[in-house]
Amino acid sequence: MADPKVSTYVEANATRFLDELKALTAIPSVSALSEHRADVHRAAEFLVSQLRTQVGLPKAELIETNGHPLVYGESTQEAGKPTVLIYGHYDVQPVDPVELWDTPPFEPTVKGDNLYVRGAVDDKGPMFATIKALETLMQHGGLPVNIKVLIEGEEEMGGEAIAEYVMKHPDRLQADCALVLDTGMVAQGIPTMSYGLRGIVYFEIVANGAGRDLHSGVYGGIAPNPIQALAWLLADLKGRDGHINVPGLYEMMQPLSEDERDQLTQLSTEVGQRLMDAGGLQELPGEANYSIAERATARPTFEVHGIRGGFTAEGAKTVIPATATAKVSLRLVPDQKPAEVMRLVEQQIQKLTAPGITFEVQGIHNGDAIVLSPDSPAFKAAAAALEDEFGKPVTLLREGGSIPIVALFDSVLKLPVVMMGFSLPDDNVHAPNEKFYIPNYYAAIRSVAGFLQRIDQ
Ligand code: BES
Numbered sequence: 232m233a234d235p236k237v238s239t240y241v242e243a244n245a246t247r248f249l250d251e252l253k254a255l256t257a258i259p260s261v262s263a264l265s266e267h268r269a270d271v272h273r274a275a276e277f278l279v280s281q282l283r284t285q286v287g288l289p290k291a292e293l294i295e296t297n298g299h300p301l302v303y304g305e306s307t308q309e310a311g312k313p314t315v316l317i318y319g320h321y322d323v324q325p326v327d328p329v330e331l332w333d334t335p336p337f338e339p340t341v342k343g344d345n346l347y348v349r350g351a352v353d354d355k356g357p358m359f360a361t362i363k364a365l366e367t368l369m370q371h372g373g374l375p376v377n378i379k380v381l382i383e384g385e386e387e388m389g390g391e392a393i394a395e396y397v398m399k400h401p402d403r404l405q406a407d408c409a410l411v412l413d414t415g416m417v418a419q420g421i422p423t424m425s426y427g428l429r430g431i432v433y434f435e436i437v438a439n440g441a442g443r444d445l446h447s448g449v450y451g452g453i454a455p456n457p458i459q460a461l462a463w464l465l466a467d468l469k470g471r472d473g474h475i476n477v478p479g480l481y482e483m484m485q486p487l488s489e490d491e492r493d494q495l496t497q498l499s500t501e502v503g504q505r506l507m508d509a510g511g512l513q514e515l516p517g518e519a520n521y522s523i524a525e526r527a528t529a530r531p532t533f534e535v536h537g538i539r540g541g542f543t544a545e546g547a548k549t550v551i552p553a554t555a556t557a558k559v560s561l562r563l564v565p566d567q568k569p570a571e572v573m574r575l576v577e578q579q580i581q582k583l584t585a586p587g588i589t590f591e592v593q594g595i596h597n598g599d600a601i602v603l604s605p606d607s608p609a610f611k612a613a614a615a616a617l618e619d620e621f622g623k624p625v626t627l628l629r630e631g632g633s634i635p636i637v638a639l640f641d642s643v644l645k646l647p648v649v650m651m652g653f654s655l656p657d658d659n660v661h662a663p664n665e666k667f668y669i670p671n672y673y674a675a676i677r678s679v680a681g682f683l684q685r686i687d688q
């Protein structure tokens with residue numbers, strides 16, 4: 232049963248907990264934009280101060296890196312007790328298109344049961360809930376286990392700082408399991424744990440033509456056009472059938488078990504409907520012969536994020552541009568190693584060049600896919616805590632998104648990882664009007680406390 236001391240403390244401090252989350256989310260810690268560098272730092276300082284003064288970890292520290300700082304704190308005096316590594320990220324996505332926000336993106340605004348602000352649910356709300364869970368337990372006889380808290384400020388930009396830190400300090404981060412609150416719930420009221428994340432390679436393709444802009448009357452019909460060449464390339468790389476035309480890509484992937492495919496197929500209609508509703512879609516086109524749930528989580532993807540080039544201002548200008556650029560990513564599934572995938576993709580791009588065109592490929596970031604075992608004691612403790620909180624059995628979810636460091640917790644630190652989800656399908660993650668359903672904030676605090684109390688048993 233839920234610990235009444237925990238529930239009472241959360242209830243008694245609900246307003247302050249929300250105010251503190253508002254203070255954190257009011258800091259525009261957009262990791263991708265250099266003009267927010269000082270804000271990102273300020274968010275890290277806020278968390279260090281929380282760990283020191285509210286949780287009572289006097290040695291909590293801000294760790295400078297080549298990029299944005301890490302926040303670290305630990306409490307390890309419980310000899311013989313397990314150690315939980317708690318992860319989260321305090322950086323947020325950019326806010327554009329800002330005109331589509333109903334309230335300013337960094338003015339935390341409560342409407343009904345929701346807190347609207349960039350970072351509300353990805354990931355400041357759930358991440359901060361882990362800190363409030365620690366505070367709550369500290370107020371009631373101390374932490375039942377040892378903890379190490381590691382919070383990064385580069386998750387949304389694919390930064391390397393945390394990976395470097397994990398590689399360099401595996402001893403310091405030694406633990407018995409890792410806890411991550413940065414994933415979703417299938418629906419409000421349905422406790423959800425994720426057992427998989429996709430990997431990613433993100434890169435830019437630059438198409439170069441003449442080296443300078445040309446008059447399309449003089450050169451039209453004879454000069455290479457980089458935008459056209461880029462369009463051909465992108466169409467060749469993924470056809471209308473949704474198949475990715477990169478030889479070797481599908482051969483690398485770990486095949487899905489028949490069991491898991493069946494599970495995904497069973498979920499598919501429901502998952503599809505939910506994604507259509509939340510995304511405002513009438514169709515879900517993609518690879519034939521794969522269910523929607525499988526395509527959304529267990530198949531590799533190829534998506535174009537942006538194209539730049541030529542003349543896009545008001546009016547008309549008859550120009551053949553010198554260059555064009557596309558930002559592209561592939562989501563990956565287990566055994567599709569990012570470096571190997573990049574090699575195959577680059578090879579294929581060079582094969583698909585057009586006369587007079589050169590393609591340059593520049594990697595931006597990458598991360599490994601992971602599928603976790605739901606059998607670890609940590610997984611079971613988390614499921615029990617969530618079931619207690621929501622009064623329903625846990626639903627297991629394979630996520631289509633990526634959290635690159637999770638694969639390293641598994642491969643480098645050898646930790647069983649548990650992911651408890653608290654974001655809802657309509658929380659507008661990465662989009663205008665991002666929100667956190669406030670009852671899920673308190674549910675997350677109680678669930679994390681319940682998990683830490685159970686992991687020892
Ligand atoms: N919290 C998300 C990951 C996520 C998304 C989990 C959807 C579950 C459902 C995370 O902050 C994120 O956005 N990750 C990026 C990673 C990338 C920038 C390396 C992503 O998935 O695009």
Ligand code: MN
Binds near residue numbers: 320353354
């Ligand atoms: Mn996140």
Ligand code: MN
Binds near residue numbers: 324353387661
């Ligand atoms: Mn995100």
